[in-house]
Amino acid sequence: MVSIRILFFCLLIFSIASCISGKKLVNLQDNEADIINSGKEVGKTFKLKDTEYHLRSGDRIMVRIFSLTQEKFNFFGAPEIELKLDKQGRVELPVLGYIQVGGLTIRETEEKLKELSIDYLKSPTISIKLTNFSFTILGEVNQQGTYTATEAKVNLLEALGRAGGLTDFADRANIRIIRHENETAKIFKLNVLEDNVLLSDQYFLQPNDIVMVDPLKAKNVRQNQMSTISVIVSVAASISLILFQILK
Known part of the structure; x- marks a missing residue:
């Protein structure tokens, strides 16, 4: 009977101590900035920072060239050319040079x-795509790994979404x-x-960014409690068995 009470008490303490406040789980909570009311809807408007990515040394770009010039006179040759920016931030193209x-x-x-x-070229149209935009997500997400984006504009929330979202133990206040x-x-x-x-200026990621999501302290607490409860349960079971043998 005593062992059962001990076990019940440990489970109760574990349940209380391992609870995580809802405020630590909800993203983008209202910080009482300017609120715009429209009928029955309540929304907020944020003017985002300039998010256009600026090319830098080591970047790879896919250049697509379209024109009315006949193919045999097109000095670019192939309609698509993959180029890498050198240390000076230059690319090299036929005829045009660096x-x-x-x-x-x-x-x-x-x-x-x-x-x-x-x-x-006659009426040229140039289309460029960044081909080396990848980022890595580590820590308290559901799918850690390195991800590749086809667009040069990925924000932090989109990146976390690609990693399966944050776990309940993610420290959302310290990413x-x-x-x-x-x-x-x-x-x-x-x-x-x-x-x-x-x-934030860093809300939009840049190529090769690494996003680290640390765990809340509650995770370590729960893991330690699980180990402690496991030992207590084992001891309680042993005591119960001994008492049963003595009292029968």
């Missing part, structure tokens, strides 16, 4: 290549983004519990 595109957005690069090729730039590494911390994370 072209500085580092620091430009995809749209600006398209316009620049169009202007340079218009003397050689780290590790970003490598040249020979340096920078660490940014974001809090997705608050909706003003949408205004």
Whole structure:
């Protein structure tokens, strides 16, 4: 009887201590910023930062060239060319030679290549896609791994969604983004519990970012409690067996 009471008491303490507050599980909570009322709907408007990605050394781009010039006179040859920016942020194209595109957005690069090729091609149209946009998600997500994006614009919430979302033990107030730039590494911390994370300069990821999601302290507490309860249950069972043998 005593063993059963001990076991019940341990389970009760475990249940109480391992509970996680709902406020630690809900993303983008209202931080009382400007609220816009429209009829019965309540919404909020955020003006996002400039999110266009600027090309940098090491990036790979797929360049698609369309024009009215006959194929045999098209100096580009293939309609698609994959190029890599060198250390100076340049790409090399037939006839045009080296072209500085580092620091430009995809749209600006398209316009620049169009202007340079218009003397050689009839009504050229240039389309560029970034091919090396990948990011890694580690920690308290349901599917850790490295993911590749087909667009040059992926925000943190989209990235976490691709990783299957956050677990209940994810520390949403302390998500780290590790970003490598040249020979340096920078660490940014974001809090997705608050909706003003949408205004962060780091809300949109960059190629090769690493997102680290740490666990809440409650996870370690629960794991320790499980180990402790396992030992207590084992001891309680042993005591019950001994008492049963003595009292029978």
